[in-house]
Amino acid sequence: MTDTPARPPAWTPRETPIGPLLLAATEKGLVNVVFHAEGRTIDRALARLSARLGAEPEPAESLPAQPPPDEHGPTPAGHLATAVAALDRYFAGSPGPVTVPLDWSLSGGFNERVLRALAAHVPYGATVGYEDLARRVGEPGAARAVGVAMGSNPLPVVVPCHRVLESSGGIGGFGGGLETKRALLALEGVLPQPLF
Incomplete structure (x- = not known):
């Protein structure tokens, strides 16, 4: 506390x-x-x-x-x-980053390191794999731990865990639901917009 x-x-x-x-x-x-x-x-x-x-x-x-x-x-x-x-x-579709001061007090340790790296280095319209993000924080082989960090994200959308995908190209999981993840990725032009 x-x-x-x-x-x-x-x-x-x-x-x-x-x-x-x-x-x-x-x-x-x-x-x-x-x-x-x-x-x-x-x-x-x-x-x-x-x-x-x-x-x-x-x-x-x-x-x-x-x-x-x-x-x-x-x-x-x-x-x-x-x-x-x-x-x-x-x-509204503005391609710039969501810049707002962040309070990281609901995160810590490895999870915070991963989330900070994600926020700083994976821009609007880009994606990253769990394994690549693990390497970026100096923990190669910690892809599953990166997945846990994404699930613990207290600041989704702003700290864009929706941009983290499986290395196979699969969409992976998402705390807000897969339809929400698809909608965010479509908004950013990573996925096509739904037809209906």
Whole structure:
């Protein structure tokens, strides 16, 4: 568990072409993206965040986006606004990276190393194999561990685990569901758009 932040984490739901997402942020940056964010999924995600971050997340609309004049630094709600704008551009087909400050406190060790390498070195419209990603972090032969890291990704879409494919060319697994992975890869031009 991390130290309790000065400001509570903030969260907001967001409708997207791949379904509703829950976005959560701390003062450091975007900390969590959750697929299928409805009902119990939101409740469970917020309970996990509260336990992991040591503070109960609050709805973004109840928090100021800008810090009070006597305080400095970004706010959780401000990071959410940045993330929402970046994701809106992404889902509109903008080929640039989703750039938003990230809080890595829900990841660590090997998993964090792999996720950081993925975020930094596999751009929009590109893909990488599990084995290649393992080599990039200096762990050749750790392809299965890379798969575990992808499954633990607290920041899907933004940290693009959908871009990691099997060496055989197969699509591989995906925490948001294979249809979601196909839709993201189609959006980026890696796969053809579905006919209907």
